[in-house]
Amino acid sequence: MHTTISTNVSKFTRFMACATSAFLFTALLATLSASFKSFAVDSDLDYLPSDQNYDSSIPTPESVLGYPVGTWHVRHDQLVAYMRALDEASDRISLQVTGYTHEQRPLVLLTITAPENQSNVEQMRQAHLERLRSGEAASADDPLFIYMGYSVHGNEPSGSNASLLVAYHLAASQSEEVTKLLSENVVLLDPSLNPDGLSRFAQWANMHKGYNLVSDPMHREHKEHWPSGRTNHYWFDLNRDWLLLTHPESKARIKQFHQWRPHILTDFHEMGTNSTFFFQPGVPSRKNPWTPDKNVTLTNALAKFHAAALDNNNELYFTEESFDDFYYGKGSTYPDAHGSIGILFEQASSRGHAQESINGLVEFGRTIQNQFTTSLSTFEGAMATKSAIANYQRQFFNDTQKLIDDDDLHGFVVSASKDTQRFSRMLSILSAHQINYEVLEKDFDIDDVNYEAGQSIYIPLDQAQYRLIRSLFSERTSFVDNTFYDVSNWNIAMAFNLQYDAVEQSQRRKLDTVQQTWRSSQSAQGRLENNAYAYVFEWHSSNAPAMLQSLLEQGVQARIAGKAFTSRTDTQDAMSFAPGSVMIATALKQPDDLFNILTKAQSEFDIKIHSINTGLTSSGIDFGSRSFVPVYEPNVLMVGGKGTSQYEVGEIWHYLDTRVGIPASLIDLSDLDSVDLSRYSHVVFASGQYRSVDKKTASKIEDWVKSGGTLVGQRTAVEWFAKQGWIENQLLSDETVDSSFPLDDLQFADKQALASKKRIAGAVFMADIDLTHPLFFGYQREQLPLFKTNNFVLKSSDDPFTQVANYVEKPLAAGYSSPEMAELVANTAAVVANPVGQGVVIAFVDNVHFRGYWDGTNKLMSNAIYMSPLL
Missing domain, CATH: 1.20.5 (Single alpha-helices involved in coiled-coils or other helix-helix interfaces)
Known part of the structure; x- marks a missing residue:
């Protein structure tokens, strides 16, 4: 050179x-x-600090991969192979498989500490947790637990590639600083938080690499196709799933977090190529109000070590800008609710191997170097501030107890409703986050609402997870800073559409509870009659669509009740069945083993099937009524590909695939013009840019609907539906929105604040729903919390037969929205079902599957599919 x-x-x-x-x-x-300034990497040693006296018996990444780190993007299988090699070669490392991804890739966690600690690490962990429970002060000899997490976004790969070097450095270095670090502390290394996405992106970047690197930003290597490697198998952003726990990666990670309760947790990311390097703290005014100020103080103390390390390498960086610490569902923020210190790192991305930027050439090797450098500065900072960090967790415990003692509220009571499966899913999330609850032993009345004994739970605030509980039941609508990097609310009871109330200290004495695991009193394990006239199950359960789908696939002929009826069952003289109930008549041609099919389904889906011995009902429709409409196995087409939202398409796919069992066809938007729609019963559009759809294709879709098809769309797809005239409602124009925000007396510095007022960044809005409409069969409450993530407003059409859900007069229920936007949303359309010929067009103004978490609206998609014959 x-x-x-x-x-x-x-x-x-x-x-x-x-x-x-x-x-x-x-x-x-x-x-x-x-x-x-070029960053040449001829061997792994080019990344590593000097004077480390590396142990030659420990394999380098290069010796296992066959090339220096950064030459190619590491695949997850290669990464795991190297970590296993370290586990075999080093007595400082123990490797654990903590779970598996959707694609069955192993999630690995390395516990790295001095050899003499390895045999005692379990006792060290338990002693640490006991100190947390008791609030005992840490001593100078107590270890820090430092959790290093890399590349939760798969196409931000410099973190996972750097983890190879971090693991080697800790396993092989015989320097005084590493020896001291590992003898006194425990490092937990999670090399890939998103294995499926990392592998997808590595394939993309490597398949476009030539002998001569192309740094042109327009080169295909830097223009990753749909779906991107950022996401997991179902195209979810796993960095938003720490709280929601929709996916196995997150469930495994949270389990480990609570197993160890680390003092520090790092979260290594990438950002736009024209950026530099970011480390926390972020914008000071945008932290979660339940996070102590001391957390920011300690984050600032660690930041000085990152700055010094990057200064030494002459790297550009910034801090206290752009990123916030509000949403507890992100990797760098979830720890803050637990007395840990979460730290976000963001590196300008090469999005391949080398790419031009305004700051010069961004080379993959340099991005890896920066992530490695700040990994080491994290260790250095932790050692230098060890006493303050260790004592912070005790202070957090004591401060939390003071907040509990000063709070006017004692806890929250939540009702199970008739959908016990949905309630159980909420409880599983609470339990995963170590949130304790109690079961009501006696009925409890509050604000004219009765909470039934055995079917309601109580969540006391007097527990370690006080701050997290407060955030999970927050109805806050005003904030110090109204600019949010992510959502401003995630109220779990609203997400699951469950009745709940806050219980004040003075009301607690009226509650009788018992500490036990909740069990539904609505047992599904009843015995079916073998020769019944018909069988019926209700539609309340969120498992009902999956059970119906399973039965249809096995050749069972079913009917949907368009109206209510009362019939004598095998267990009681008269039972009322709501509209939407599913009836299976033995008079129809059924499978020979129908009884066995139903018996198995009842057990598998935990839904009671009732045996009926007569077609004559005591009230309502009889079993031979035309109001019992045939329902057939659906054939669903999802429109995806370039131009559509990978997140929303993934959410719909995930719901249909994992929750309902529908093998939906996914077709690229660019191929829609050549698709024969006649084979499909339903076509679903997520948000997207549909200007590219030509008139011929739009006309073909319209003809298909008129012939009996069901067209479903949400968010921006609804705007396209309106422009095609498929729904009568029209979109509120941008000009109308702008006119609600006068520009008088504003200056250039006010531009961002104005944009924040116009933006709805994840808030809960309440809508009135028509319980008599088939889209809402199975729902019980007349108001439904909807999650809104943009300022999309669909004007009312004043047609009660097509506009079946409307935002209420004062719609904002939780989270931030400017008064101007809330007023614009008030009394507008939320859900529209418009008949077109023999078919129907269904429009959801908001995302009904938001991050797989908003379970209260998930079922609207199933109703759009299975209840469409009634429309």
Whole structure:
């Protein structure tokens, strides 16, 4: 390399001797200067600090991969293979498989500490947890537990690639600082938080790499196709799932978090190529109000070590800008609710192997170096501030107890409703987050609402997870800073559409509870009659669509009740069945083993099937009524691909696939013009840009609907539906929205604040729903919490037969929305079902599957599919 540079300088000197243009001199000097800044990696040692006396018996990443780190993007299987090699070679490392992804890739966690600690690490962990429970002060000899997490977004791979070097450094270095770090502390290394996404992106980047790297930002390597590797198998953003726990990666990670309760947790990311490097703290005014100020103080103390390390490498960086610490569902923020210190790192991305930027060439190797550098600065900072960090967890415990003692509220009471499966899912989330609850032993009345004994729970605030509980039941609508990087509310009871109330200290004495696991009193394990006239199950359960789908796939002929009825069952003289109940008549051609099919389904889906011995009902429709409408196995087409939201398409796919069992067809938007729609019963559009759909294709879709098809869309797809005239409602124009925000007396500095007022960044809005409409069969409450993530407003059409859900007069229930936007949303359409010919167009103004968490609206998609014959 030095020879090349000397030759270049010699040529440059000779050329300048005869050059006459000062401009040419400047340009050539800049070019030469740039060549000195290139980041060449000839071996793994180029990344590593000197004077470490690395143990030669420990394999380097290069010796296992076959090339230096950063030459190629590491695949997850290669990464795991190297970690296993370290586990075998080093007595400092123990490797554990904590779970598996959707694609069955192992989630691995390395426990790294001194050899003498390895045999005692379980006792160290338990002693640490006991100190947390008791609030006991930490001593100087107590270890820190430092959790290093890398690349939760798969196409931000510098973190996972850096984890190879971090693991090697900790396993092999015999330096004084590493020896001291590991003898006194425990490092938990999670090398890939998103294995499926990492593998998807590694394949993309590697398949486009040539012998000569192309840094042109327009090169295909840097323009990853749909879906991106950012997401997991179902195209979810796992960095938003720490609280919601929709996916196995998150469930495994949270289990480990509570197993260890680390003092520090790092979260290594990438950002836009034209950025530099970011480390927390973020914008000071945008932290969660339940996070103590001391957390920010300690984050600032650690930041000084990151700054010094990056200064030493002459790297550009920034802090206290752009990113916030509000949403507890992110990796760098979830720890803050538990007395841990979460730290976000963001590196400008090469999105491949090398890419041009406004700051020069962004090379993959340099992005890895920065993540490795700040990993080491995290260790250095932790050691230097060890006493303050350890004592912070005790202070957090004591401060939390003071908040509990000063709170006017004692806890929250929540009712199970008739959908016990949905309630059970909420309880599983609470339990995963170590939130304790009690079961009501006696009925409890509050604000004219009765909470039934055995079917309601009580969540006391007097427990370690006080701050997290407060955030999970927050109805806050005003904030110090109204700009949010992510959502402003995640109320769990609203998400699951469950009746709940806050219980004040004075009301607690009226509650009789018992500490036990909740069990539904609505047992599904009844005995079916073998020769019944018909069988019926209700539609209240969120498992009902999955059970119906399973029965239809097995050839069972079923009917949907369009109206209520009362019938005598095998267990009681008269039972009322709500509209939407599913009836299976033995008079129809059924499978020979129908009884066995139903018996198995009842057990598998935990839904009671009632045996009926007569077709004559005591009230309502009889079993031969035309109001019992045939329902057939659906054939669903989802429109995806470039131009559509990978997140929303993934959420719909995840719901249909994992919760209902529908094998939906996914077709790219670009191929829609060539698709024969006649084979499909339903077509579903997520948000997207549909200007590319030509008139011929739109006309084909319209003809298909008129022939009996069901067209479903949400969010921006609804705007396209309106423009096609498939629904009568029209979108509120941008000009109308802008006119609600006068520009008088504003300055340039007010521009961002104005944009924040117009933006609805994840808040809960309440809507009135028509319980008599088939789209809401199975629902019980007349108001439904909807999750709104943009300022999309669909004007009312004043047609009660097509506009079946409307936002209420004062719709904002929780989270931030400016008064102007809340007023614009008030009394507008939330759900529309418009008949077109023999078919129907269904429009959801909001995302009914938001992050797989908003379970109260999930079922609307199933109703759009299975109840469509009634429309």
